[in-house]
Amino acid sequence: MLKGEIVQTIEGEDTPQERLLIHLEGDFAADGQFGKRFLEVTATDVRVREADGVVSFHIPIAEIKSARNEPLVGGGQLEITTRDGEVVPIITYSLTLASRFSEAARGIEQLARGEPLQINLEQKRLRCAKCGRLLPEVDGICPACIHRGRTLRRVASYLRPYRLQAVGLALLGVLTTTLNLVPPKLQALIIDHVFSTHRNYTFLLEMAGIWLGVVVAATFVQILNGRLIAYLAGHIAADLRAAVYRAVEFLQVSYFDKKQVGAIVSRITQDTDRIWGFLVDGMPFLIANALMLLGIACVLLWINWRLTLAILAPMPIVVILSAVFWKPISQMFFRVGQKWARFHTHLNESISGIRIVKAFTRENTEFAKFQACNRELRDAGIQADTRWYTVFGAMTFFIASGGLINWVYGGWMVYRGQMSLGNFVMVNSLLGLVYGPLMWFGDLNQWFTRAMAGAERIFEVIDAEPEPHARGGIRHAIVGEVAFCDVRFGYDKSNPVLKGLTFTAKPGEMIGLVGKSGAGKSTTINLICRFYEPDAGVIRIDGIDYREIALEDLRRQIGIVPQEPFLFHGTIAENISYGRPDARFEEIVEAAKAANAHQFILAKPDGYDTVIGERGTKLSGGERQRIAIARAILHDPRILILDEATSSVDVETEKQIQEALQRLVKGRTTFAIAHRLSTLRNADRLIVLEKGEIVETGTHAELMERQGVFYNLVQTQSQVTQIIEIGTV
Template sequence: MARNTFAVDEELEQEFNWQHYRRLGQYIKPYKHSIYRVLVVILLANIASMLGPYFTKVAIDQVIPQKNMTLLLWISVIFLASLLVIAWCLKYRILKMTEIGQDMLKDMRFDIFRHLQTLPFSYFDNRPHGKILIRVVNYINTLSDLLSNGLINLISDLMSVIVTLAFMAWIDPVLTLYSLGLLPILFAIVMVIKQKQRQAYQVLSNKQSNLNAYIHESIAGIKITQSFARERENYQVFSEVNEEYRGSWMSAVKIQFLLWPVVQNISVLTTCLIYYVGIRQLGVSVSTGTLIAFIGYVNNFWNPVINIGNFYNSLITATAYLERIFETMDEIPAIQDAPNAKELPMIKGDVRFSQVTFGYEPDKPILKNVSFHIPPGQSIALVGPTGAGKTTVINLLSRFYDVQRGQVLIDGIDVREVTLRSLRSQMGVMLQDTFIFSGTILENIRYGKLDATEEEIIAAAKIVQAHEFIQELKDGYHTVVEERGSTLSAGQRQLLSFARALLANPKLLILDEATSSIDTKTEEQLQVGLQQLLKGRTSFIIAHRLSTIKNSDQIFYVDEGKIAEAGTHEELMALRGRYHHLYQSQYDLIRAN
């Protein structure tokens, strides 16, 4: 079976570097004051945790031999108080850092989502949507532990190591050196594991992305799957993709879990070494209380070292996901505001193409030196064979792409010189594949004008002949529709799209096969509303149904990258050229049926 796009591992276009961690640090900056307070609490907890072994030493070496019960009681009370302080500090740290970490994740998720809104259609056309979705949700979620607790725990553990070493050196410098004797072995092993672990998690992120993409594609295409009885084949593909993910997961965690037993074993060996050296020196340079206290400090030393090892594991794991996250954020939008872009004033609707040449591939032009002028308020129909460049005209007008040569002007202003928002907010675009959002009918129509009243919405629906079918729904305008409007027919979705466009009241209107899913009877009813929709607006209409475009002010027959014929319906029919042949063929087909 051929490998579909979802099953192809994505190549990492930008290798990870330490600048990524600096960028990650930018998400910490807004919360630095809160983090400083947490650090003070952590330092307090570390100092309080050092009191236990020291009091044990004092009690064994001095208080118990002297049978000083009063001092022993006071030591016990202070020790209990230190435990309460540690417990409070731990609670504060966990709650506060969880809150800060989730806020940072929210900021990062917002940034990547906002950036995705600026990327061109080609970015989404060339990638399975599941692979994009996983970066916004799953990959950022994997950073939760790192940002919520990992970074602050690292600082806490480093503080603990420093404070513990200071107490150890104060009590016995020689035993302190023995405690550090096995650290070089640990560092050597870590360096060996590091690269293998990062590579394993890069593979895992690819397989996770593939699995997510296939699930997304399967859900989106479930009607086609069941229509062609392809469930068994889909099970097989899913099984293969799922097994690849499982295998990569097992490989990654096997390498990840190597570090913990290494650190644990070195910790145990260090403790044994301290016992061996301490017992040999017992009564000479080391007291019983000192040895017991020192073993307590060794545990205090190695526990944070183990935690640092776990953090290192999390860091290497997160690195594989950070690479993908920042790769998406670094995707440069092909179309963006010029540095000196200005706001487009309220437009009249004068449109001019001046010697425009454009191709989706630089060496394969779709439009070739096209020029035309549309006065305000006129409706223009674009007809012609598939691939001739009709949709390309409106893509350039909406500035979804930029011309390679020439100019696209609205009211005499080049569309490249104005902000995208000020341009597109004055345009209404209706496509063949009408998108309906999950929510009520009312909310979907109001999408075109967020401050519209219910009366304005109903008036727009009546004009485009949508009011009647809406009234027949269970809750009328307050009926909840599912994602993509799956509970509505294609024609009903297009009528809602007409109402949405009419409500937005754009000065420039683009209809790209917008009536293709409407039956002939409904289209006849819609013609009155459509004329109302087109009235006073400069409109571009692409339609294969020639009955939809007969009343247009001008009709452009686009072919081979040029406007081959232009004129009214009557003029083009009289010309008896390409348009006449197209119209006559469709008329004969209708009459034959």
């Protein structure tokens, strides 16, 4: 679908053929200086129009064979290849426009092939559409435009499964407020009826008994209230963590290409912990004291409305201060959250790679990086807290002035006989109940700000576009035919990796993917697994567009033996049965035997129950590889992917792995990438890739006889091997 394009009719023309399908503004003039030029594409031609309206380049669509983007220093250049083979550069642009011009090139090729135009000219968001500020992350959220109320309502929506407890908490809040308002009234009664006039000691004892009963009841309610808060906060935080983790598990792989692991972990741990802290400490405080303030205000107005209005006179100033400084302070706390994410990222990376750090004696360098992240976090935190406590100090002054007003104006009213001494003391006691919450309002607002910023980052993950599991799809038992039909793809749209890949793998056929680094071998594998989807073209499984097959069903029938097998912390048996957790122990053993892993497993202290450590650190590279093969065998896929499955192992281990692989590939459609090209001799067909295009296809013997690209790769590898062997003599 074409998005973000400017479609208009050229002046003086009203035929559909002359409608502008693509209209892009370049930022380099013809002389290489900054300036404006326009790329215009219609259904019949491509042209470049200068800023003064003059058309400086024009070519009919019918004469175009292909279009591509050539990277330059600081920018790029759109080039057209004519059907005569001539390459013509037509317009240059800066890197900020690279993705849009890459889409334009793809659109030109679609039109040249007579296909419908399906491109996306939308750029990544660098600024907030609402306020225009630079975003902290590309396509991220703007901290200045966070809607606290909407975010709080969304957090509160997680209360739905606990409605009964929430209602109970609200009732307890009302009861707590009522009980807290009783002692000041008792004080007033004691002063007016015991100390000032009647001096009735019996009445004093009666009031003391009532007061004791209120204290006992308030204590019981407080305990019950705390237990309910702990229950609700714990469950809501756990539900949020579960929601974020589940969202992360189902996110597209492309999301993880743009986000660092430490930043994601920070959202699951630290941001949810901030929300938990606010729910445990902040929310109960907010609810209880909001009810308290409302109750006290009603009582004060009932006692003496003139004095109440005088005491509350400074409150509008406090509200104005909060409103004015909320956004800049919230941005600062949002920035603190970002620094925490960066801190977590470095910490995660340096600890995960501790062996490499030690091997290259880079401890001091990594510590310097840590210190830099630590300083950034420190400075951001100090800046945010300093600004907040400055504002909080001003707010405290205006809040405290209410007490002074009570003594001056209220004392004058007692002196004039307009209010009893008991009521004056009662007002003073009630103000004591008000000042505590208001003085702590600063901390509450700080908790709230941090919690809402964390919640926004959490919801950003939850709202990210997931993989298309939810689209459903047909259930299909895969036979094994895999067809690429003019497949084009690039991780960065301005730099396509695959450029029109077309081939068909028959059921049970073994296909070897060959080429230099960056040729597109691993990308082809990623597309087969549907970790990514083609930008153009179609991948068919058994003649069906694989996007129509239920994603879970598709991946369940694809097995992978990666170059660097990832094993989970747990036992050997648990790792082998990862794809089939319900497998019987006998099946696990049979898979291990087929992978030539049974013998070394039995040699371990606990056999199949041996715990292999994080990422399988207690196993050798060859052992990890054979466990991965056993896992694939037990999984029993119809399509098998071998990504450098014998790289970086000794000759004896490679022999054992090759034997295991020969048993594994039988009856399955197999795609193999091999470090040693000689290991692909048994492949039914080799596909040689170069710069994302197929340059040769055939058996090992056919390609060697042809003496083309594959032959040169084999010869180069053979020469390198000889050099290595000479160096080791």
